[in-house]
Amino acid sequence: MEMDVFGKALLDYLNGKYTEDIITFSSLDEEDIIPIPYLFRSYEEMPALEQNALNLCRGAVLDIGCGAGSHSLYLQEKGFQVTALDHSSGAIETCIRRGIESTINSSILDFTRPKFDTLLLLMNGIGIVGKLSDLKSYLIHFKSLLRSNGQILLDSSDIIYMFDPDEAFTAYYGEVEFTMHYKGLASSSFPWLYLDYNILQNVAFECGLRCELVSEGEHYDYLARLTRI
Structure with a gap:
């Protein structure tokens, strides 16, 4: 069975057993840290880009990849009908214990109903x-989960800045392989996509979605809003 390293770290923090952070290793030959307390941050501690996204939410909201549930919790406290979804059982248990009323432990591709406004x-x-x-297949699936006037709010980063300008690529540079390590445990390697805005816009159009650049952050990141054409 796949070890839920991420979920264990969240539950340890919730149970007062926080002694270290998650370490990530990637195909970019980089080691990085995911500070676990940051995953439990308040709205005031979130970057402006995330605050902007939360302020744009409307109607029934599906928080995909909810993690510790900080975004869902904020929206719920603001009176939104929000559902927190994550494939990590530990993440969902964390959300439930933090008081989030509607949760789903599932891969997003295995989730097919109901429909949402955001x-x-x-x-x-x-x-x-x-x-x-x-x-393309993910965007088509997301579109199937939208109500007629629904929206998709997502952020990403263009990581081209991390490469030599003369570097030749055999695959898309935003495709990165990661492993997570925590308290002697290691996850399986998993792919993670960093997406430049132009490609997102082009593929979204192919899927019948209009893509709008809402805002840009300070670290080559951006917030985009997708709606039906």
């Missing part, structure tokens, strides 16, 4: 696509 994918939530070749 699909929310934050903290590079579109990264779950993994490979650029799968982007």
Whole structure:
């Protein structure tokens, strides 16, 4: 059975057993840290791009890849009908214990109903696509979960700045492989996609979705809004 490293870290924090953070290793030959307390941040502690996305939410909201549920919790407290979805059982248990009323432990591709007014994918939530070749099928699936006037709010980053300008690519540079390590445990390697805005806009159009650049962050990141054409 796949070890739920991410979920264990969240539950440890919730249970007062926080002693270290998640370490990630990637195909970019980089080691990074996911500070677990940051996953439990309040609205005031969120970057402006995330605050902007939350302020744009409307109607029934599906928080895809909800993690510790900080976005869902904020929206619920504001009176939204919000559902927190994550494939990590530990993440969903964390959300339930934090008081989120509607949760779903599932892969987004296995989730087919009901429909929502807003699909929310934050903290590079579109990264779950993994490979650029799968982007179209994911966007079509997202579209199937939207009500007629629904919207998709997502953020990502263009990581071209991390490469030499003369570097030749054999695959899309935004496709990255990760593993997570926590307290001696390691996840299986998984793909994660960083998506430049132009490609998102082009593929969205192929799927019958209008793509709008809402705002840009300070670290080559952006917030986009997709709606039906």
